Amino acid sequence: METVNTGRTVKLEIVRQDTENGSTRVEKFEVPYRPGMNVISALMHIQKYPVTAEGQNTTPVSWDMSCLEEVCGACSMVINGRPQQSCSALVDKLTQPIRLEPMKTFPVVRDLQVDRSRMFNALKKVKAWVPIDGTYDLGEGPRMPERKRQWAYELSKCMTCGVCMEACPNVSESASFMGPAPLSQVRLFNTHPTGAMNKDERLAAIMGDGGLANCGNSQNCVAACPKGIPLTTSIAALNRATTVQMFKNFFGSDHMVD
Amino acid sequence: MSKDREFLWRRLHSLLGVVPVGLFLAFHLSLNFTAVGGEESYNTATGMMELVPHSLLLAMEWIIIYIPLMFHAFYGVYIAFTATNNVKRFSTFRNWMFALQRFTGIFLVIFIAWHIFQTRVQKAFGEEVNFDMMAEIVANPVMLGFYIVGILSATFHLANGLWSFLVSWGITQSKKSQQIATYITLLVFVILSIMGVAAILAFV
Numbered sequence A: 001m002e003t004v005n006t007g008r009t010v011k012l013e014i015v016r017q018d019t020e021n022g023s024t025r026v027e028k029f030e031v032p033y034r035p036g037m038n039v040i041s042a043l044m045h046i047q048k049y050p051v052t053a054e055g056q057n058t059t060p061v062s063w064d065m066s067c068l069e070e071v072c073g074a075c076s077m078v079i080n081g082r083p084q085q086s087c088s089a090l091v092d093k094l095t096q097p098i099r100l101e102p103m104k105t106f107p108v109v110r111d112l113q114v115d116r117s118r119m120f121n122a123l124k125k126v127k128a129w130v131p132i133d134g135t136y137d138l139g140e141g142p143r144m145p146e147r148k149r150q151w152a153y154e155l156s157k158c159m160t161c162g163v164c165m166e167a168c169p170n171v172s173e174s175a176s177f178m179g180p181a182p183l184s185q186v187r188l189f190n191t192h193p194t195g196a197m198n199k200d201e202r203l204a205a206i207m208g209d210g211g212l213a214n215c216g217n218s219q220n221c222v223a224a225c226p227k228g229i230p231l232t233t234s235i236a237a238l239n240r241a242t243t244v245q246m247f248k249n250f251f252g253s254d255h256m257v258d
Numbered sequence B: 001m002s003k004d005r006e007f008l009w010r011r012l013h014s015l016l017g018v019v020p021v022g023l024f025l026a027f028h029l030s031l032n033f034t035a036v037g038g039e040e041s042y043n044t045a046t047g048m049m050e051l052v053p054h055s056l057l058l059a060m061e062w063i064i065i066y067i068p069l070m071f072h073a074f075y076g077v078y079i080a081f082t083a084t085n086n087v088k089r090f091s092t093f094r095n096w097m098f099a100l101q102r103f104t105g106i107f108l109v110i111f112i113a114w115h116i117f118q119t120r121v122q123k124a125f126g127e128e129v130n131f132d133m134m135a136e137i138v139a140n141p142v143m144l145g146f147y148i149v150g151i152l153s154a155t156f157h158l159a160n161g162l163w164s165f166l167v168s169w170g171i172t173q174s175k176k177s178q179q180i181a182t183y184i185t186l187l188v189f190v191i192l193s194i195m196g197v198a199a200i201l202a203f204v
């Protein structure tokens, strides 16, 4: 691959940051063009030859990646102003110079690397799983209708990439909002027949501070999600579920599931 | 605010925006609209308010207007300042509505405070609120402009607020219902705006 010489180059502008909370600077790079390149292959070239467009030696740019096929979500960054996965961002489809920035809604670890812990903590808070552990065999759970399974599959595609969090004007380091992705997961697990046995616990979690009510309906999340998850429909559906739960909590005989 | 009460505060904020504050705005603009029929028609309509016993009117003002409005406004300012607007990067219709809801809210704090000072506070000092008072205010073109922007901010904020109220309470969930709600609230905006602006121009 390295030997392919097209004679063309790709221009990049990368926002660099050496340490957490450290100062930022923009560095320009020019890397040899190869057909079918994605942003990560350009970053890999810079990793091997950490020299700026002006010929200055610099440190290699750091970023996260894992699957390289848009399923893990690790490589998300802001490319030409839009948060997206760098592994599936093709150079041919981007205007140059390609500007790379970290998703600043999260703490920046270094360069394009961010710490998405906040999202994972939110998933724990809302209990985004189906609890099946017990001291004895609990047997089979209730069956899930096939049509429902197919629909729920769409919600399960979330890869906690953080793009919807970056797009949301109400998610930031200075605000407590947990963001769209963990909310939609509540809808997913409350739909699951076994998961629904704990649906009141999940609703209680999103009715807590930093929860569902922080959504301001900008609907950026649904426009940005690379997996096409109907986030705003999930949020509206949860709004209805929590409205009902709110009245149940107050007027009902107890706070349990039904 | 105590822990884990945010959900209730937010729902209260949302509810108060419609009942009573939104309803009051619709009533207020309707009453002002009588100015289009001339000075006499306006003075008769507003004079009706004088039929309500003074102490009852004062209690109603506080319960229906000032307290709910202050809660909605101050909590609204807090909500508006926790947002990081990004219409440059995401210039979709809904994101613009999101930003405008916040801008108009902040502007309304200034406008409503000024408006109450110019009318209600003056009344407390013994001035009479009638056609002439408003005519005097809007004789100044700067004030007229300020009032028109204020009225449009209020009608926009209420109409778009109704749209998000429907989502916040889980009434409109599907894309289609939300789209239709957009058209209906747009109509609400147009009707209230025409009424409001026609009314203020009637004083000129």
Ligand code: HEM
Pocket (backbone or CB within 6 Å): A214, A215, A216, A217, B013, B014, B015, B016, B017, B018, B021, B022, B025, B072, B073, B074, B076, B077, B079, B080, B101, B102, B104, B105, B106, B108, B109, B154, B157, B158, B160, B161, B162, B164, B165, B166, B168
């Ligand atoms: C003319 C008086 C006002 C009326 C009729 C009104 C009405 C409304 C309504 C109906 C909503 C929708 C609630 C929802 O999303 O569920 C709303 C939202 C909002 N209002 Fe007001 N409002 C008024 C004044 C103000 C003021 C003075 C502020 C101060 C900044 C303000 C700030 C906000 C904010 C930030 C929201 C968005 C809340 C959210 O999406 O979470 N409003 N308003």
Ligand code: SF4
Pocket (backbone or CB within 6 Å): A073, A157, A158, A159, A160, A161, A162, A163, A164, A165, A180, A181, A184, A224, A225, A226, A227, A228, A229, A231
């Ligand atoms: S909902 Fe979509 S944008 Fe948000 S984290 Fe999941 S996959 Fe990414």
Ligand code: FES
Pocket (backbone or CB within 6 Å): A064, A065, A066, A067, A068, A069, A070, A071, A072, A073, A074, A075, A076, A085, A086, A087, A088
């Ligand atoms: S590396 Fe996994 S999504 Fe890009």
